[in-house]
Amino acid sequence: MVSELEKKILNSLNQNARKSFRQVAKEVGTSTTAIYNNVKKLEKRGVLKGYIPIIDEELLGYTQFAIIAIRINHGKLMEVEQELTKFPQVRAIYDITGDWDCILICHFKNRHELDDFLKNQISLPYVERVITHVVLNVVKDDKRTLIT
Numbered sequence: 001m002v003s004e005l006e007k008k009i010l011n012s013l014n015q016n017a018r019k020s021f022r023q024v025a026k027e028v029g030t031s032t033t034a035i036y037n038n039v040k041k042l043e044k045r046g047v048l049k050g051y052i053p054i055i056d057e058e059l060l061g062y063t064q065f066a067i068i069a070i071r072i073n074h075g076k077l078m079e080v081e082q083e084l085t086k087f088p089q090v091r092a093i094y095d096i097t098g099d100w101d102c103i104l105i106c107h108f109k110n111r112h113e114l115d116d117f118l119k120n121q122i123s124l125p126y127v128e129r130v131i132t133h134v135v136l137n138v139v140k141d142d143k144r145t146l147i148t
Contacts, residue, residue, distance in 0.1 A: 065135035076126035
């Protein structure tokens with residue numbers, strides 16, 4: 001369980017993880033020592049796993065995004081997913097319920113890279129079927145989580 005103070009600290013750090021503990025303390029209304037101790041506790045418990053930048057992938061040349069659903073032969077899900085983790089274009093893999101076994105969130109530099117990925121790289125053993133959704137517009141992609 002996360003205390004109210006810890007939630008405030010997490011929300012503050014989510015806005016800018018480069019803030020000093022002094023800045024966070026001022027925002028949440030407590031001492032710098034309390035912030036330090038709570039952050040260390042959150043890290044030790046695994047609630048706070050790291051501090052990463054939020055990168056605009058389009059500015060790095062990744063302009064083609066796709067959501068790919070995959071159906072996998074029975075009993076081979078973990079084996080196929082393990083192979084999929086090796087592709088740098090695959091940013092996320094989700095096990096899902098329903099007609100499909102997993103969803104991939106993928107980023108490509110262009111449609112030719114997407115085409116190559118679909119024709120050559122994702123044709124793994126045990127992959128029964130693939131359906132690809134090309135993302136036309138990103139309406140919301142908030143990588144920060146609000147802790148309530």
